[in-house]
Amino acid sequence: MNYQLMTNEDLGSVPLGQFLNPGALVAVWCTNSESNMETLEKKIFPQWGLDYIGRWFWVKVTKYGDPVCHFNPPPGRQPFEQIVFGKRLSNKIHEDDEKIPWEDGKVIASVPSAIHSHKPPLSGTIIVFIETGLP
Template sequence: MLSNSEIEKIPVSNFVRESGLVGVWCTNAPSHVEAVTEQFFQSWGLKYVATWYWVKVTQGGEAIRPYGSQTEKRPYERIIFGCSENRRFKNPPPDMCVVSVPSAIHSQKPPLVEVLQEYLPEQPACLELFARYLLPGWTSLGNQVIDLQHLSLYESSACAPPPLSSATTSTAR
């Protein structure tokens, strides 16, 4: 966990190309939303473009919890987008929703690669800070990047090679 002042000091502008797009996953706390749109983007040399919402639903399509009051946890999170002033590509439109069943793994966000494709160049150079898993073609930085690559999170399939211990045992016969 980093404070807003620590996040603001991250030199994001060093990683953003002239036509770059930055997406920030944000809690629903008004102080965090304001920090991203008013402080972070200004410090990073970006302008606010849009806010999208990740709506978390059950497998039956219902919100995972009631929308409730301002003080209760909500069934959605925000993705706030900023871009460099000289951006040559179409910007994400405001108020879009990404709807998905959340992972059982705490704080795992859905990959946005496909839904952002029309707002990125053909061969984008993408970077995820505070990453929790690897994405093909992306640079992922964080202290938990490979946590979700652990074998215990995957199921064996008929096409998969046998585990090394089985292969070693069968070849020793």
């Protein structure tokens, strides 16, 4: 299956920051390329007014719980994908920020969907990190 990929420049040109409220959480699925992740963290997130807060790993497993392929040295194929998170800075500190620490490096394991590039739902996992009731 072929589909068009975005370059880092294309992604950086999206004016996402102008649509984000203080405290907004942004998740970006990223390839396992360290240069792409570094560009996202050091260039694109600042353009959008985001602070990098960490990344999570989605390990793709078979129905028996085994990785779908071997872990390989970069740039080889990996049985995981990465989700990079950024948070929009707010002008004030919210009490909830102190109560719920971010879990950097979290690992999620699931059987991939039969639909190519379909990602697992994260809403149930990240709901505790989403601020509610902000002005």
